[in-house]
Amino acid sequence: MPRRVTLKEVALRSGVSYQTVSKVINGQVQVAPDTAARIWQAVQELNYRPNYTARSLRAQRSFTIGYSWRPSPPDQANPILDTFLQSMFHAAEQRGYYLLCFPYHSETQRQIESYRELMDTRRVDGFVLSGVEYNDPRVLFLLEQKFPFVAFGRSNPELRFPSIDVDGGYGLRLATEHLLSQGHRKIAALAWPEESRVGNNRMEGYFSAMRAAGIEPLAEWIQRGEGRYAFGYDATRKLLALPEEIRPTAMVCLNDYMAVGAVKAIQDAGFRVGSQIGVTGFDDTPIAQYLTPPLTSVRQPVWEIGERLIALLLNLLEAKDVVQEWETILMQPQLVIRASSRKVDQHDWISEEVMRDI
Amino acid sequence: MPRRVTLKEVALRSGVSYQTVSKVINGQVQVAPDTAARIWQAVQELNYRPNYTARSLRAQRSFTIGYSWRPSPPDQANPILDTFLQSMFHAAEQRGYYLLCFPYHSETQRQIESYRELMDTRRVDGFVLSGVEYNDPRVLFLLEQKFPFVAFGRSNPELRFPSIDVDGGYGLRLATEHLLSQGHRKIAALAWPEESRVGNNRMEGYFSAMRAAGIEPLAEWIQRGEGRYAFGYDATRKLLALPEEIRPTAMVCLNDYMAVGAVKAIQDAGFRVGSQIGVTGFDDTPIAQYLTPPLTSVRQPVWEIGERLIALLLNLLEAKDVVQEWETILMQPQLVIRASSRKVDQHDWISEEVMRDI
């Protein structure tokens, strides 16, 4: 590990004071052309780079952003994590920042302690939050401390902070309208518990699309539970056991895992997914397109969200004075239509799939 | 954003010099009991925390570890990323370190530049690498610069650096032996190109298990290509088109995506997966257990790998003097047996699955 080159060494070599070197490098002053040339040459030859720590100490800024997220259970991977992280790294790097990632603690006390530690020791200049919920303790804490942050997701409407969210309602409206267009009228929904902010946003789209089509969803059609495979399977069995006249012929699911469970339950009950019973998921999990049948799902513009979150935060950090009023930026997801929601016959989508692969 | 509390303010409040406060906090000197009490009280009251940047500048260490990884294509998510990152964050936090994550650039020049930037500016004390290959440019660069790092994965045997790898050969041996135990003799392999170091390690397990059973694998059985769904599908069609006497009745796949493609091809060809043709994957992708039939796969001890990598690196950083000779630590994966490789009849595993879900 070669010893570091400092400003003083560059200065010595180019025959000026080290402060002058600093100013030339940062373009803060005009110097004689040959002085500048000597300095730049020395910088090249010695391969000088300013020590980030010293610069931070002086500037009282760390040029670092903190990010932590709730890990997904091992059987239910987060399909957007990789893309989301990379998009933030890229956006940050372009403006000279890096992301510091730190562990997620589930106990509130311990969690807040992590954030406090990083801000009090001045390791980070701001935070990115994700998965915020109603009365999120991190949001309350950071607002109280007046520490800069942005969030992926909304919280209580009265809490004002810069955030970006996917318009989940729009996504579910797309899915519901698509199923309606396939001729379905009795459409069920596999949803999350009522405390879920994200879940409620998405369900609004389902309700509004149904009502716009003149259909009032029955209470029996709304199944709420943990968003997992097992719940999707069980809930769908219940739905299929309803009397013929109110038995759903399609279902929208708030995530892909529930949808996969639903597909399995439908197949086990002897129905055909797509041609008989339509199913849509949410998230467009990587495996969704490889399922049998391929799953229709809602895809979020993840890369763009990451980029815009970082831009938002850095503008906040670098703004001198302005105190803004912040609104949530809503981004529109996209419906990826595959065979699980289309009323084409089974042979049809199989050959299509085969053709694409050959 | 409340202004920071410094050592001097604590000193003022407790009536000693700020240097003494520093020493007491770091436990470097013995002081009179009441002095210590006054200092600790002031620390409490003012909620003092040492400025990390100043400490780093003085210590010439950043207490930060850099990590970057090749992003997975959006249709083929990395199933272990979340767990791997969290395990490293936790291990690092316990010893007062954090992880700085930075973008992955595919052009070698640009990529090395990222590493150089972080080490030259002293932003990180060391790196974690993953997915290293033969003659990995990052490895060569860091070795040449004598900059501390550890790696997840092996490179050329003559390059010595601390690393941990999964014994992929062992994993494939387990899978192959399991298929042999189910009565299969003609077992094919869906593999990566010959340049793949990881692929070759895994294939050794296949070859050794086959030969130990007295079977010399036919060249036709080894299909090499990109580890994706489409390749798995195509390669399996070719395998199934072989003449009856050498047509494989089972196949091991070097990852789950190829295995999913293989399953589809087998089903399209009218065979039953599991009871007729056995399939195993690798990685235990989260969705593997929800497929039809559930996929037998090889699971890596990801959490432990992350923890041990960090421990290895921190020991390296904090070791005063010792120059060690480093060997690769091999960790053993685990075979998760599901219906895709078992010769039970179809009804059998369906009811088993249903029972678990109810």
Add this chain to the structure above:
DNA sequence: ACTGTTAATGCGAACGTTCGCACGAACGTT
């Protein structure tokens, strides 16, 4: 009472930057 030892604390310097101000030289203006 004087010295030697130990315990408790203070002081100055350093880590590598950036920033504001001052200083001298060169230049054009009256």
Add this chain to the structure above:
DNA sequence: AACGTTCGTGCGAACGTTCGCATTAACAGT
């Protein structure tokens, strides 16, 4: 020739720590 301006450069200080050494006070041993 004297005077303001501009240009190019240097100097001292500061950011908040930690570290080694110096200093003082207290105390025991002769």
